[in-house]
Amino acid sequence: MMRLAFLLLLLCSVSLLNAQEIAITFDDAPMEDGVFFSGNERTGKLITELKANNVDQAAFFVITRNIEQNAGLPRLNKYVSAGHVLANHTHRHLWMHQIGTRQYIKDIERAHAILNKINGYSPWFRYPFLNEGHNTGARDSVRAGLKKLGLSNGYVTIDNYDWYINGQVRKAVLAGKKVNEEKLRELYLEHIWNSIQFYNNISEKHLGRSVKHVLLLHENDLAAKFIGDLVKLLRSKGWKIISPTEAYTDPIASEVPDVLFNGQGRVAAIARAKGVPAKELVQESEDEAYLDRLLEDRKVFE
Numbered sequence: 466m467m468r469l470a471f472l473l474l475l476l477c478s479v480s481l482l483n484a485q486e487i488a489i490t491f492d493d494a495p496m497e498d499g500v501f502f503s504g505n506e507r508t509g510k511l512i513t514e515l516k517a518n519n520v521d522q523a524a525f526f527v528i529t530r531n532i533e534q535n536a537g538l539p540r541l542n543k544y545v546s547a548g549h550v551l552a553n554h555t556h557r558h559l560w561m562h563q564i565g566t567r568q569y570i571k572d573i574e575r576a577h578a579i580l581n582k583i584n585g586y587s588p589w590f591r592y593p594f595l596n597e598g599h600n601t602g603a604r605d606s607v608r609a610g611l612k613k614l615g616l617s618n619g620y621v622t623i624d625n626y627d628w629y630i631n632g633q634v635r636k637a638v639l640a641g642k643k644v645n646e647e648k649l650r651e652l653y654l655e656h657i658w659n660s661i662q663f664y665n666n667i668s669e670k671h672l673g674r675s676v677k678h679v680l681l682l683h684e685n686d687l688a689a690k691f692i693g694d695l696v697k698l699l700r701s702k703g704w705k706i707i708s709p710t711e712a713y714t715d716p717i718a719s720e721v722p723d724v725l726f727n728g729q730g731r732v733a734a735i736a737r738a739k740g741v742p743a744k745e746l747v748q749e750s751e752d753e754a755y756l757d758r759l760l761e762d763r764k765v766f767e
């Protein structure tokens with residue numbers, strides 16, 4: 466009996482030592498008005514929810530062209546006043562292979578110049594579509610361009626299709642359908658939680674540990690609605706919310722894998738570089754048809 470108690474104690478302390486950690490980041494800010502919140506309301510809601518749930522710092526990756534289009538400057542300032550940070554997500558959010566690396570780097574520089582005039586800019590760059598280049602030449606010239614600007618890769622480790630769910634909900638509401646909020650909430654939380662587990666399993670299996678994770682969300686209505694619930698869920702599972710600043714101190718921040726497979730985030734890319742087949746590193750829910758079926762099966766739209 467004593468031995469069992471000791472063993473349990475040991476197991477508990479080991480799992481405490483290894484509490485999984487995750488930082489929260491939102492892409493494409495400041496986004497347009499949604500079907501549930503105006504852009505401005507959404508900013509207020511995100512700040513309130515993060516504060517109410519004691520998340521001291523999240524990062525907002527800014528598409529600087531959105532600032533003018535969506536009356537975004539006061540919104541960005543509000544995020545910063547609330548303790549959050551801004552980072553670079555290019556000026557126009559285009560594909561590298563469509564505009565070429567010279568234009569692509571110019572787009573990063575343009576966003577960099579704009580963000581430099583705003584408080585709270587952290588020198589991180591996140592690739593639109595998480596696409597770091599389709600060939601090593603393009604990949605490496607953009608990496609060199611980032612280095613010149615003093616920007617580091619604002620990578621993610623947890624990819625998911627939150628943006629697709631948000632888009633389908635938007636479409637449904639605009640088409641006059643009614644949304645079952647509770648079912649939507651369940652589906653959203655389950656999808657994000659499954660994504661976190663998927664990439665954390667890869668981390669434990671192929672990197673030998675649970676890294677300091679970086680969660681990719683978008684600055685959209687569903688994030689504003691459910692971020693508080695998501696944080697509560699993560700904590701209930703024993704996860705710790707950390708700041709993006711802390712997450713990027715993980716050793717994987719300087720472990721740049723020599724692969725073109727970067728679209729699923731840094732942990733998957735490192736696993737790929739170790740020879741893990743790509744198909745094992747993409748979860749089935751990162752798929753539009755899969756999510757359409759799920760939305761239908763769960764009767765999210767009435």
Ligand SMILES: [Zn+2]
Binds near residue numbers: 492558
């Ligand atoms: Zn984006």
